[in-house]
Amino acid sequence: MTTSLKIAFLPLTDAAVLVAARECGFAEEEGLALDLVRTTSWATLRDRLVFGQVEAAHMLAPLAVAVTLGLSQQPAALAAPYKLNVNGNMLVMAGDFAKALEPDVVARLSDPLGTAHDFATAIGLWRRKPVIGVVHRFSSHSLMLRYWLANAGVDPDRDVVLRVLPPSLTVEAMRAGEIDGFIAGEPWGSAAVAAGLAEAVAIGERIWSRGVEKVLACRESWLQDNPETADRLLPALARAAAWCDDPGNREALANLLADSRYIDQPAHLIERALSGQIIARAGDPPVSSADFMLFGREASSFPWRSQALWIYSQLVRWGMVAHEPAMVAKASAVFRPDIYRRALADSGVSMPGASMKVEGAVNQPLPVGSKEGKLTLGPDRFFDGRVFDPEKIDDYLAGFTPLR
Structure with a gap:
């Protein structure tokens, strides 16, 4: 049946x-x-x-x-x-805003730590508080954006405006000048870049390797x-x-x-995320990100x-x-x-024996014990080098410098 x-x-x-x-x-x-x-x-x-x-x-x-x-x-x-x-989102901003950032897009996307500080400087040069689209207050994208901005001393509740809108409406919102950029899952960032409305500023995979x-x-x-x-x-x-x-x-x-x-949306735009070949700026060659989406x-x-x-x-x-x-x-x-x-017990799918791990502690492929004995975990590093121990949440939270 x-x-x-x-x-x-x-x-x-x-x-x-x-x-x-x-x-x-x-x-x-x-x-x-x-x-x-x-x-x-x-x-x-x-x-x-x-x-x-x-x-x-x-x-x-x-x-x-x-x-x-x-x-x-x-x-x-x-x-x-x-x-x-895991992974698969991208922060894009208007080209005029991106002029204040590292012009080499390969270097820009490869160095999220430096780019976060460049972004903080660019905020002060922009004509208003930058309006950044997020797809939901409780989205992975929004939390990663907050995490990334705060590292550079940017208060996401005071120094920028986060505006919620559906992913499929982000490109048109940029075209209408309602937002200065957005962070969303693909293919919408690629669509904004292809339309000449934006440049890629950061990708989720470089903020948290297995976000x-x-x-x-x-x-x-x-x-x-x-x-x-x-x-x-x-x-x-x-x-x-x-x-x-x-x-x-x-x-x-x-x-x-x-x-x-x-x-x-066009298949060639969709395939960019699947292949990890991201066009960061219209007319530029693709930037390779092998783990862009898993x-x-x-x-x-x-x-x-x-x-x-x-x-x-x-x-x-x-x-x-x-x-x-x-x-x-x-x-x-x-x-x-x-x-x-x-x-999945009888499926042959390899799975870890534990249900929790220290997030951000794996810097390179790591073989771990599993029922099948053939599981390798990929890197899960956070861009700032922090680790999250789920048994020590209080200590983790205490490690962040208050923004106000």
């Missing part, structure tokens, strides 16, 4: 695993019929999931945590048993009531992720995503509880949530490695 599942998504390149699971037959092989429901904004997607209009969603990882912590309009217990990707991005989010109650369905869905996604990571499938994947049902390799899909807690630490840092033991427990419980392990 075939089980139908409605899954909400936004038109972004990192919806690739869901699209491939449907279009390449991986879901069908598991007896699942995926109905992918295209949505414009993260707020609408959140509501569709919370109110039961869909069974699952392609969701910003911090949004899943925030909804569970009661920071959203309609609190609900959400669970993320699978990460759909958590989108997750498969479900209502906790649905996961509890439908374990057999979840145990079919995750293997389908894992096979789709392996297919998406295969360089030989990039062109086919870009063409799938370009369809009007999904992203509805779907499954090197345990990219594993829902580390420590990453949920890093998200929590940033929410605390910016005064979005009170730091309390109950909140720590709730945030940690959003990511569900137990369900991941159960669903």
Whole structure:
């Protein structure tokens, strides 16, 4: 018997695993019929999931945590048993603003620490507080932007204006002069560069080498009531992720995503993120970033509880949530490695034996113990060299210099 599942998504390149699971037959092989429901904004997607209009969603990882912590309009217990990707976002700014930055875009993107300080100087030269588009207050992009700016002494709540708008509207907002730049998942940064509206300033992969991005989010109650369905869905996604990571499938994947049902943008723009060949400024040769977006390799899909807690630490840092033991427990419980392990136990997918790790401590590929004995974790370094120990959240937060 075939089980139908409605899954909400936004038109972004990192919806690739869901699209491939449907279009390449991986879901069908598991007896699942995926109905992918295209949505414009993260707020609408959140509501569709919370109110039961869909069974699952392609969701910003911090949004899943925030909804569970009661920071959203309609609190609900959400669970993320699978990460759909890591990395994949880019900060772009108007060309006039970028003139105050390092002109060599390869050097600019390779040195996020120096570029952050250049950016701080550029703010003082700009005609107004720079207006930077973010796709949601509780997005990985927004938290990374805050982290990056604060390193250079920029207060993201005072020195710039962060304006929320859906990813697919970012390019038109730049064209209309409503924003001076934005940070979003691909292909929207590339689309702004291709239109001559912006230049790339920083990429997520260089801010946090394995930065958590989108997750498969479900209502906790649905996961509890439908374990057999979840145990079919995750293997389908894992096979789709392996297919998406295969360089030989990039062109086919870009063409799938370009369809009007999904992203509805040119395939060549979409393929840039998939291949890690980023055009930072119109007319320039591509800048290579081999790990610009990962779907499954090197345990990219594993829902580390420590990453949920890093998200929590940033929410605390910016005064979005009170730091309390109950909140720590709730945030940690959003990511569900137990369900991941159960669903993929017989799939051959390599997975770590631990559920938490010190984030930012891996500087080069690291072999680790797993059931299959063949798992290598990729570098997960933060651009400023900090590490996040999930057992020492207080010490981590105390290490940041207050901006005011």
